[in-house]
Each structure stands twice: as C-alpha cells, then as structure tokens.
Amino acid sequence: MTLKTMRRYLLLAALITVLLTQTVSGAADVTDIHSPDFPEYLDSFNPQNNTLDYIKYIQLLMELLSSANKSELFSELISNETTRENLSNLINMMKTSGDLKNAHQAETLLNYSSLSVDELLQGIKNEHLAELLREAFLNGLVSEELLRVIEEMYASGEISFDDYVRALYALQKISESSGNKELAKRIDSLLLTLLMNNLTNSALRLLENPATLDYLLKEGLSKEVLENMLQFLSNSPEHSEEALRTLRRLLGGESPFSISSIPSIRFPSLGMFALAPSLVVDPNTLAILTLFVTGFVLVSILLFLKRRKISVIISQVTQLISRRTYHFNSVVVNIYWSSVDLLGRRVQRNSNETHREYLNKVSSEMPEVSELFRDITEAYEKVRWGAQNESTFVEKVVKEFDELRRTVSRV
Amino acid sequence: MGWVDVIQKASEILVEKDDEVKLILASILAEGHVLIEGVPGIAKTLMAKTVAKLLGLEFKRIQMTPDLLPTDIIGGYVYDTKQASFVLKKGPVFTNVLLVDEINRGSPRTQSALLEAMQERQVSIEGQSFPLEKPFIVIATQNPIEFEGVFPLPEAQLDRFLAKIDSTYTSMEGLKKILKEIDLIEERFNGLKPVMSRDEVLASIKEVRSIRVDDAIYDYVTRIVEETRRHPAVRLGASPRAGIALVRLAKALAYINARNYVIPDDVKSLAKTVLSHRIIIKPEYEVSGIHPHKVVEDIIAKVEVPKP
Numbered sequence: 001m002t003l004k005t006m007r008r009y010l011l012l013a014a015l016i017t018v019l020l021t022q023t024v025s026g027a028a029d030v031t032d033i034h035s036p037d038f039p040e041y042l043d044s045f046n047p048q049n050n051t052l053d054y055i056k057y058i059q060l061l062m063e064l065l066s067s068a069n070k071s072e073l074f075s076e077l078i079s080n081e082t083t084r085e086n087l088s089n090l091i092n093m094m095k096t097s098g099d100l101k102n103a104h105q106a107e108t109l110l111n112y113s114s115l116s117v118d119e120l121l122q123g124i125k126n127e128h129l130a131e132l133l134r135e136a137f138l139n140g141l142v143s144e145e146l147l148r149v150i151e152e153m154y155a156s157g158e159i160s161f162d163d164y165v166r167a168l169y170a171l172q173k174i175s176e177s178s179g180n181k182e183l184a185k186r187i188d189s190l191l192l193t194l195l196m197n198n199l200t201n202s203a204l205r206l207l208e209n210p211a212t213l214d215y216l217l218k219e220g221l222s223k224e225v226l227e228n229m230l231q232f233l234s235n236s237p238e239h240s241e242e243a244l245r246t247l248r249r250l251l252g253g254e255s256p257f258s259i260s261s262i263p264s265i266r267f268p269s270l271g272m273f274a275l276a277p278s279l280v281v282d283p284n285t286l287a288i289l290t291l292f293v294t295g296f297v298l299v300s301i302l303l304f305l306k307r308r309k310i311s312v313i314i315s316q317v318t319q320l321i322s323r324r325t326y327h328f329n330s331v332v333v334n335i336y337w338s339s340v341d342l343l344g345r346r347v348q349r350n351s352n353e354t355h356r357e358y359l360n361k362v363s364s365e366m367p368e369v370s371e372l373f374r375d376i377t378e379a380y381e382k383v384r385w386g387a388q389n390e391s392t393f394v395e396k397v398v399k400e401f402d403e404l405r406r407t408v409s410r411v
Numbered sequence: 412m413g414w415v416d417v418i419q420k421a422s423e424i425l426v427e428k429d430d431e432v433k434l435i436l437a438s439i440l441a442e443g444h445v446l447i448e449g450v451p452g453i454a455k456t457l458m459a460k461t462v463a464k465l466l467g468l469e470f471k472r473i474q475m476t477p478d479l480l481p482t483d484i485i486g487g488y489v490y491d492t493k494q495a496s497f498v499l500k501k502g503p504v505f506t507n508v509l510l511v512d513e514i515n516r517g518s519p520r521t522q523s524a525l526l527e528a529m530q531e532r533q534v535s536i537e538g539q540s541f542p543l544e545k546p547f548i549v550i551a552t553q554n555p556i557e558f559e560g561v562f563p564l565p566e567a568q569l570d571r572f573l574a575k576i577d578s579t580y581t582s583m584e585g586l587k588k589i590l591k592e593i594d595l596i597e598e599r600f601n602g603l604k605p606v607m608s609r610d611e612v613l614a615s616i617k618e619v620r621s622i623r624v625d626d627a628i629y630d631y632v633t634r635i636v637e638e639t640r641r642h643p644a645v646r647l648g649a650s651p652r653a654g655i656a657l658v659r660l661a662k663a664l665a666y667i668n669a670r671n672y673v674i675p676d677d678v679k680s681l682a683k684t685v686l687s688h689r690i691i692i693k694p695e696y697e698v699s700g701i702h703p704h705k706v707v708e709d710i711i712a713k714v715e716v717p718k719p
Binding site for chain 2: 333334336337351352353354355356357381384385386387
C-alpha cells in the first residue's frame, strides 16, 4: 500500500468519524454555551464588570428562592407581578454574568407558559417525543404514565431541556382542558422545582468561586444571606448533598472543591459538534460506534504495515536506533563503526554491504582516506571476525581514527 | 607450497579460470562435490585433470551415456577364466577425483548409483561394502543447451552437489592467449608436477574444520537460507543441507585465502554457487525469465550484513 492509499484510508476514517459525530449531535442537547462538564465558575466572576451589581444579583437570587420556597406551584409564583419582574431582571443579570445556560433555562420556564399547545408541539425538536405527544393527545391518553415517560426521556438525555419544558407545558395544558386537575397540578409543581433547581445552580455557580465570595463579603453582603441560603438548600429535598457540602466549605473559608483543580484549556462549544456525545446518546451505542471507527483505523494501519512488510520496517527502525550504539566490547570494533559513521556522510554504507565492499567504495570515492580506512578495516576484520587480541591494534587504530577525522574535515 | 600456489600453477594452464579452480579446491577441502554447467570445449576436463595432478590425487573420467550401467561405475564381480573364480573388478568410482562428463546423459538408475556413492562415500557390491578413498570428489559436468536424450537430475540429487559452477567462455583476450599459447599450455600440462601430496590435502581438510565461524555468520547464513523460502518467485527454497554447505564452503574459502576465520564476504561470494541449483522457481516466474541466480542476488541485496 502506498502512502497515497494510506492517506485515502485515513481521510475516509476521518469523514466517517465526522458523520457519526454529526448524527450524535442531532439529539439537540448541545448548547452554544460551553463545553459540557467544564467548571464554569472559573470565568463566572469579573469584578471589573461594572454593568453587574453582584450584591443585587445574589440578593435577588435569595429573594426569588425564598418566594419559590413559599409557593407550591410555578403558576402561583409567576402570577405575582413583582416576582415575575424580579425573575426577568435576574435572567438579564445571569446573561450579563455569563451564566447563559441557567439564564436560558429560566427564560424557557418563564416564556413557554404563554404558548399554545400547538406552538409548544411545533417547537419540539425530538421527533419521537413530538409524535408521542400528538398521538397521546389525539387518543386522550393523558396520564401519569405519559409524564413518567417524558421524565425518563429527559433523565436519560434523550431530549433537551427545551423539549422537556415544552412537553411539560403541553401536557399541563391538555390535562387542564381535559379535567385532569391532579396531573396539571403535579406538572405545575414540577415546573416550580425546575425553576428552584435552576436558581440554586445559578447561585452555586456564582458562589463556587472563592474570589466571588471574598468580593461579596467585602462589598457588604452579610454572611447571613449565605447562611440562609445554606439553610434553605438543606431543607430542600431536591438538592444534592454535594451542593450543600460545597456551600459549607465556602462558608468555612475552604476551597469549594475537595481536590485541587487541574489547569486546563477551555474551548467554546461548536454548535454542530457534540463534544460530549455521551450526554445525548446511549453509551452502548457510542461504544459500538467508537469501536467501529477505531477498528477501521487499526485495520487500515495493519494493511499498510503488511504491504510495506512489517519486518522490513522493524529492521529499518532497529537499524536507525542502533546506528550509534554498537554495544560491542571492543575499542577497535567501535572505532571502525565510528569511522563508518564519519565517512557515511560522504559515502553512504548500505546495510547489505560487507566491510570489504564498503572499503572498496570508500577507496574509489575518497582516495584521500583510503589508506587510513584500509588499516582500520583490516584491524576490525581481525578483531571482529578473527577474534584476535585487539591490544596489538588499539594504539594504531586510535591514531588512525584521529588522522581520519582530521582528513575528512579537510576534504 | 600452499593452496595459493596450486591456484597460481593452475592459472599457467587454465586461462581465466582462477575463480572456478578456487571453487573446486574449496569443494575438495569441504569434502563436497561439484557440478559444472557449461557448453563443450571450455576446459572442464582439463580443469579437473589439472587440479587432480597438482594435488597429487588419482584421477578418473566417466563419459555418461544412456546405456551406461551402475556396474560400469562402481564395478562388480567378473568371472576370471584363469583363476576359474569370480574376482572383484573395481569401477572408476574408486579414485580421488572422478570426472563425470555429461552426467545428465546417464540413465536415472546409473545417476542414482553414482549419487549414492557420492553421499555415502562407499559402494556396495554383491552385499559387500567398499569404502571409497579419501579424499573423494566428483566433478560432474552437464550441458545446459541439450534437451534431447538427457535425463535432468532431480532436485534431491542436485542438492547433493556442494556447489554448482556456471562455466563460461573466456573473454576475447583470453581466447587469443589460448590460441597463441596452446602448445605451451599442453607442454606445461604434460610436465605438471604435484604441488601437494594426498596426505597434505587430507591434513588441510582436517584444518578447515577448525576455521573460526562467528555466531553472527551463522545468523547471516540462516537469514539467507530462510529468505530463499520466503521469496515470492520460489516454489521450493534451500534446505538445511544448503546452509551446511554454505558454511563449509565459506570455511574452505577462508582457508584458501590464508585466513583462519570466515568473514561475511565469504558467505556472500559463495551464496550464488551454493544456493542457485537448490532453488526451484515457480513456473509463472520461470516463463517470465526469472532465474535462480536472480533470486539469490535479490536475497543477498536484501539481507543485512551482520553488524557490528
């Protein structure tokens, strides 16, 4: 196989990888915000950002969290005009601070409440979910079971947050119109939980950074607010223990993470590529796809090596490595090969050439060194192949090698 | 007087045959037999006779024909009317140097009898074994251009020849020298005196065995033999016997060149002589003109010379 053919194989493998990645990215959970799973707090705080009042930001967050905690339903919470305005302001602050993901989610929760069922269904990107909902609504199959299926789809990463919220609102509206008040209420409560999670995540994102905490405390934010937040989170069953531990560490003056962070480079997400496809595709499918692509590349490489004769390649590599390390316990022999290296820059020695053949080649191409190299070669032959005692040759050969070096540098 | 002197003396009679004489001498020292392939009239017989004379060895010649019987070579019991009993009449095989002219003209049965004697270095007559004299070397010749009335040697029998020499015509200068000096050459041949004795030859054969062969040389020979089996054009590669032959001949060549050790050059220069006749080329490569010589050349060019 030529290098050209090898390049073709590799190009084909690369194209297949890109196509597969494109297919995976279709699951639509890829946002245009940041690489998934990257600690976002690293650039979330910028005290030079004069357009953002961090004290107001955290107070607003705490206020909204308290209101949400007192409410039982999402509709109840946003029916209050002040709360609605506060939420809108907070969303703007989130965007200013760079917390685009939480801003987007809060905005989704806030804005989709006013859309009709048709508008909601039309906006769903996951075809399977859209079809499922349409069929369920047409056949009047609006039930807890359907809600459970939607929740499972979201939990498994099959559908995006956007689709999930649309589906919940659509199901809530149909439930209300069909008289299933209990289901509608359950969904309303679920939406409230989503908003609370969203607000808490935003607060944690801001407070995870010790620099932000320092700044806020220096600027006059009372520790009480943070302690209230810790109290609030402790009472909320929807929040993980990890989040609580983080906040406790912050209040205790420790680093938010139990282990030191590793310096890394952050890349903005590319809209068309799924940088963490495991979030949006079944891990087994992903493993099979990866195996397929890896296998294809490996087979291509093996075919290439087979064609080029692997033994030849190995011998060439070995020869290259061993060029200057002879590991032969003899001064004469090592001097001979050093001479060959020295002369090899002018008269190349082929691996199939014997020492006598190379001597003839050197004699015809570099007659200036012919005599010196002849003596060194003869000594080498006697010591290497004749196993003669080298002590009688060493002194002479060392002198001749020095002379050879000088002669070669002059020529 | 040594082996270099034998070559020197032979060159006074044989024009441009130094390499071939050297190979025959090496074969004698390695206790092997030689097959010379060449057209008639290129001094094959003269070469064998000259070598035998110079080494003080007994020389006999057999002209192979299709009706030649094994007993014509090895001998047999014949009825002696005077003694009124069967007496043993030894064949020409009981000699030191046996020239078998046009070996491929002999019937397979006769060829087998001869080749058995070459291998075993003894012959059986009427159930009784007779060892052949030492040294014993067969120099067989065959004509490469005749295909009618010949019985080509099977591969197994070709393998028994230590070396195969492709003898060619002399150059124009060489031919001119022969034409000018033929009377002198004949005179020199008739007056040729042995340079060595049979005992000295036997002592040399013994000395050859002690020639030093480095482990790397064995590796080199092994790789060359192994490559003959991997070459894409080869149907049947060289046998272990081929490897043994290559090492033995290399030792003998080193001895003739007054060295007590083998160098890679010895192996390289002998590879074609030792391996070519033991390799069988695939028919599809044969028709496209690939010759065993070319295969061995490829292999020699490919296999790395031992380093350091």
